[in-house]
Amino acid sequence: MSPAPHAARLFDVAGRAYVVTGAASGLGLAISQALTANGARVLLVDCDADRIDEVASRLGAQGVASAVDVADAQALQDAVDRFIGDSGRVDGLFANAGISGGPGFATAAGAVTGRLENQDSSHWSRVLQVNLLGVLNSLQAVVPAMKQARRGSIVITASIAGMQAEPFVSYSYAAAKAAVIQLMRQSALEMAPFGVRVNAICPGFVRTGIGGGRLHDPAVEADLVRRIPLGRLGAPHEIQGVALLLASDAGSYVTGSLFPIDGGALLGGFLSSPHPIDASP
Ligand SMILES: NC(=O)c1ccc[n+]([C@@H]2O[C@H](COP(=O)([O-])OP(=O)(O)OC[C@H]3O[C@@H](n4cnc5c(N)ncnc54)[C@H](O)[C@@H]3O)[C@@H](O)[C@H]2O)c1
Numbered sequence: 376m377s378p379a380p381h382a383a384r385l386f387d388v389a390g391r392a393y394v395v396t397g398a399a400s401g402l403g404l405a406i407s408q409a410l411t412a413n414g415a416r417v418l419l420v421d422c423d424a425d426r427i428d429e430v431a432s433r434l435g436a437q438g439v440a441s442a443v444d445v446a447d448a449q450a451l452q453d454a455v456d457r458f459i460g461d462s463g464r465v466d467g468l469f470a471n472a473g474i475s476g477g478p479g480f481a482t483a484a485g486a487v488t489g490r491l492e493n494q495d496s497s498h499w500s501r502v503l504q505v506n507l508l509g510v511l512n513s514l515q516a517v518v519p520a521m522k523q524a525r526r527g528s529i530v531i532t533a534s535i536a537g538m539q540a541e542p543f544v545s546y547s548y549a550a551a552k553a554a555v556i557q558l559m560r561q562s563a564l565e566m567a568p569f570g571v572r573v574n575a576i577c578p579g580f581v582r583t584g585i586g587g588g589r590l591h592d593p594a595v596e597a598d599l600v601r602r603i604p605l606g607r608l609g610a611p612h613e614i615q616g617v618a619l620l621l622a623s624d625a626g627s628y629v630t631g632s633l634f635p636i637d638g639g640a641l642l643g644g645f646l647s648s649p650h651p652i653d654a655s656p
Contacts, residue, residue, distance in 0.1 A: 390414060391466040391622075393415055393418070393466060393622060394420060394465065395468075396420040397445075399427045399430050402581065403421070403472065405614050407419055407434065416439070421442065422442065446504045446508060451512050455516040466526070467529065467622045468528075470532065471530075472509055474585070475587075476502040476545030478589070482543060489545060503550075510555050514529060514573075518562075522569045527566075527570070528621055530621045531573070533555050535577050535637050536549045538556070555575065559574065563631035572626065572629060573631065574621050574631065578614065579638055579641070582610060603640050604638060604644075605639055617636055
């Protein structure tokens with residue numbers, strides 16, 4: 376029997392090197408904080424140049440800022456190559472950058488624009504470019520080095536909107552998130568013989584800057600919490616535990632898996648009935 380490991384050792388990322396896209400805000404920032412606070416070096420990729428510089432200076436020497444749009448495959452590859460050259464390694468990628476496609480058909484703001492007959496291909500193309508092709512570009516940027524090292528962990532930020540119909544978000548967003556889940560499965564299968572693991576996290580509703588910050592609107596929140604069994608929106612730091620699990624050796628036998636982090640939203644059912652569950656002790 377092997378000795379029981381200490382949690383700090385099991386989840387250890389110290390001295391390792393990771394790439395995080397969309398690192399200037401929300402979930403990407405929380406993931407980057409968890410990694411750097413535990414001694415990892417992180418390439419902080421974001422298209423918001425001012426903000427990513429500010430985040431890098433806050434995170435200290437462990438954070439390396441890179442103002443790159445993930446839709447620009449060559450710029451991303453160049454940045455990742457420089458980082459791998461400097462670090463001498465790459466242990467993981469969080470392909471996390473993403474944008475909203477606007478409000479869904481069941482929201483006040485999207486009641487007209489979110490309808491099926493009002494879908495506009497130019498708008499779809501930017502959402503697919505960032506949320507789908509940006510993820511593909513990110514995987515392609517790290518995979519040659521990981522295959523050579525015969526190890527690595529890739530984590531894609533998908534969404535519960537890629538797992539079930541979600542009227543709060545746009546068609547384009549839901550379609551792109553479903554597509555990256557399949558991209559995750561396809562690449563997990565191909566990469567497994569190289570020792571490279573690929574998984575996806577599927578957040579529910581987490582209060583970040585996405586969609587112009589509409590998850591900070593109390594009216595939107597009141598509407599959403601009826602569908603969340605834990606009774607509240609998530610906070611970005613609540614992604615950090617799963618991020619560390621997948622980045623570290625704690626997740627060494629996990630590949631091709633989805634990790635919903637959603638306060639139970641995927642359980643289904645509205646909690647707005649006249650007979651709510653009595654949660655008193
Ligand atoms: N917040 C939620 O409720 C929620 C739910 C499910 C999935 N997600 C996903 O989580 C990921 C992170 O989003 P968030 O909620 O933290 O939003 P956010 O807006 O707070 O952060 C996203 C970051 O990505 C950056 N970014 C956007 N497009 C980019 C591009 N083309 N290239 C590089 N950087 C880019 C932004 O500048 C921003 O800093 C996204 O993929 C999003 O779809 C979020």
